[in-house]
Amino acid sequence: MADYSEDYLLDKRIKIFQPQDGYRAAIDAVLLAAAVTKIKKGDNILDVGSGTGAISLCLAERFKNSNVSITGLEIQSSLAELSNMSAKANGFNFVKFINREIKDAGLPFCSFSHVISNPPYSEKDLPSPKTGKATAHNFKNSGLAEWINFCIKMIKPQGYFYMINRAEALDDILYTIHGKLGEIKIIPICSKAEQTAKRVIVCARKDSKAPLILYNPLIVHDTNGNYTGAAQKILRGGESIFR
Numbered sequence: 001m002a003d004y005s006e007d008y009l010l011d012k013r014i015k016i017f018q019p020q021d022g023y024r025a026a027i028d029a030v031l032l033a034a035a036v037t038k039i040k041k042g043d044n045i046l047d048v049g050s051g052t053g054a055i056s057l058c059l060a061e062r063f064k065n066s067n068v069s070i071t072g073l074e075i076q077s078s079l080a081e082l083s084n085m086s087a088k089a090n091g092f093n094f095v096k097f098i099n100r101e102i103k104d105a106g107l108p109f110c111s112f113s114h115v116i117s118n119p120p121y122s123e124k125d126l127p128s129p130k131t132g133k134a135t136a137h138n139f140k141n142s143g144l145a146e147w148i149n150f151c152i153k154m155i156k157p158q159g160y161f162y163m164i165n166r167a168e169a170l171d172d173i174l175y176t177i178h179g180k181l182g183e184i185k186i187i188p189i190c191s192k193a194e195q196t197a198k199r200v201i202v203c204a205r206k207d208s209k210a211p212l213i214l215y216n217p218l219i220v221h222d223t224n225g226n227y228t229g230a231a232q233k234i235l236r237g238g239e240s241i242f243r
Helices: 027-033 054-062 077-089 131-137 144-154 167-177 229-235
Strands: 004-009 014-019 044-048 069-074 095-099 112-117 155-166 181-190 199-206
Touching: 004 054, 014 054, 014 077, 027 054, 027 155, 027 199, 027 229, 044 054, 044 144, 054 069, 054 077, 054 095, 069 077, 077 095, 112 144, 144 155, 144 167, 155 167, 167 181, 167 199
Parallel strands: 044 069, 044 112, 069 095, 112 155
Antiparallel strands: 004 014, 155 199, 181 199
């Protein structure tokens, strides 16, 4: 295995192992995990394209007393291995990561209460010369629409979908989920108050006809570059993004 570092999330409540030279989790993963709500006892969660496992680990910490089970699906074997190490180090025996791609996932359709994904962001950007980062950031064997459709197939009736992506991908996301998911919630993510959103979180529910809700943006940094109070509650306190 390549060299890895020992890092922390949620104000050091979670230990995470990540490659020294490769894909490493950013705040996007923590923000997306904070969008997961309405967890019931015994629910199962699928993290599609789990990377270093940051989303799953944050969810495990938040819902460790709810008898949930969490499965991460990751195409890079080294990341899946590190993620399983992280789960074990945190005592999350209800979290597992499997090394498969979505075209050969081997998971039964309509079998997860919640499906969450921080997918590769680009089909067109010049990939990183570092293989791990290129695989994480650029679609390789499937595009965004195929990725979303796979997620939808995995969701149980009345189950939930969550995704973070670039703001410019919002029209493609909405086009793909149209007629398949409802109760859509869109949360723009802005680095600073005067800036336009660079990221969006999209939450939706299968078999729902409820109308779309556009939330006020989450502002991550203040004018001095420090986390805003709202961002700190999420990134360090582990609170829900819905406030």
